[in-house]
Amino acid sequence: MSRVTAIAHPNIALIKYWGKRDLALNLPAVSSVSLTLSGFRTQTTVETGTSNDVVRVGGEEAPEAFRRRVLAFLDRILVGRGPLTIDTESNFPMGAGLASSASGFAALTLAACAAADRPTDPVILSTLSRLGSGSACRSFWEGFVHWRRGEQPDGTDSHGYPIDALNGWDLAMVIGVVETGPKAVGSTEGMERSRETSAFYQQWIDTSERDVSDALLAIEQRDLDGLGEAMERSTFKMHATMHTATPPLIYWKGATLDVLQEVFRLRANGVSAWATMDAGPQVKILCRASDADVVVAAIQAHTKETHVLQPGPGAHLLSDR
Numbered sequence: 032m033s034r035v036t037a038i039a040h041p042n043i044a045l046i047k048y049w050g051k052r053d054l055a056l057n058l059p060a061v062s063s064v065s066l067t068l069s070g071f072r073t074q075t076t077v078e079t080g081t082s083n084d085v086v087r088v089g090g091e092e093a094p095e096a097f098r099r100r101v102l103a104f105l106d107r108i109l110v111g112r113g114p115l116t117i118d119t120e121s122n123f124p125m126g127a128g129l130a131s132s133a134s135g136f137a138a139l140t141l142a143a144c145a146a147a148d149r150p151t152d153p154v155i156l157s158t159l160s161r162l163g164s165g166s167a168c169r170s171f172w173e174g175f176v177h178w179r180r181g182e183q184p185d186g187t188d189s190h191g192y193p194i195d196a197l198n199g200w201d202l203a204m205v206i207g208v209v210e211t212g213p214k215a216v217g218s219t220e221g222m223e224r225s226r227e228t229s230a231f232y233q234q235w236i237d238t239s240e241r242d243v244s245d246a247l248l249a250i251e252q253r254d255l256d257g258l259g260e261a262m263e264r265s266t267f268k269m270h271a272t273m274h275t276a277t278p279p280l281i282y283w284k285g286a287t288l289d290v291l292q293e294v295f296r297l298r299a300n301g302v303s304a305w306a307t308m309d310a311g312p313q314v315k316i317l318c319r320a321s322d323a324d325v326v327v328a329a330i331q332a333h334t335k336e337t338h339v340l341q342p343g344p345g346a347h348l349l350s351d352r
């Protein structure tokens with residue numbers, strides 16, 4: 032019997048992943064660049080040697096769909112596994128466009144592999160976690176991470192690569208929570224709908240590598256304005272493929288646009304603040320840590336909650352056996 036606890040933090044994509052070139056293997060159509068954040072976290076304990084599979088979320092038996100997704104994933108990454116008990120808990124809303132699937136599958140992959148005495152090299156974990164949720168593969172390293180789309184049909188070269196560039200760069204991500212309910216359309220369904228029906232999908236694919244290289248250069252040069260520009264360009268192009276899908280997929284709420292206007296106003300007043308949104312209405316604002324209070328004050332009237340998150344560490348074990 033073995034019992035292992037892992038912690039993983041969400042990551043927010045600066046250059047977005049949207050679209051799959053292989054649905055079964057979760058292989059992305061484009062590369063992406065993310066920032067791992069502290070503050071929000073998922074903690075997952077996996078125990079081997081139990082008599083049957085148990086999946087709990089926050090101490091309660093997990094909803095059936097959640098349980099099935101977790102167990103099917105474990106069947107794939109631990110082929111021939113025995114029964115497991117999984118206890119998971121996140122300190123932020125799940126399924127609301129706040130990257131809970133990234134921290135969730137990263138923590139689950141690390142805890143499960145460690146408990147089953149499998150290799151826990153971050154590249155292997157990143158490749159495995161991608162099968163559960165693509166964005167999870169970027170949560171194994173601190174700070175900026177580049178998920179290269181890869182070329183191999185089996186996906187062995189499609190995983191996160193750390194960009195060791197943070198070195199004390201005083202960045203913050205302000206999360207403006209506009210709504211806490213679960214999203215109506217999951218990201219896989221949204222990606223497929225965009226791929227199948229949006230006239231802009233091919234342009235999205237054709238232009239995203241350029242956004243990746245612009246972002247990597249800006250990171251290397253510590254150029255927040257350059258990074259923010261590339262991030263907003265990637266964000267709005269991704270959402271354009273959703274908005275032009277049939278039927279249209281609009282994750283934004285009115286308050287999303289209100290927060291965006293505040294971000295543009297901040298910039299007009301000389302604050303380097305840049306916005307991104309994922310498959311949900313929340314707005315995440317990249318800025319200098321020293322500007323985070325000004326950003327919070329500007330958006331507060333339009334949000335239900337605000338959180339100031341700093342760059343954070345990769346997935347790690349809390350306790351050894």
Ligand code: PMV
Nearest residue numbers: 044047048165166218309310
């Ligand atoms: O990992 P998934 O399947 O939840 O997809 C994440 C997609 C976005 O959050 C919209 C973009 C990204 O790169 O994280």
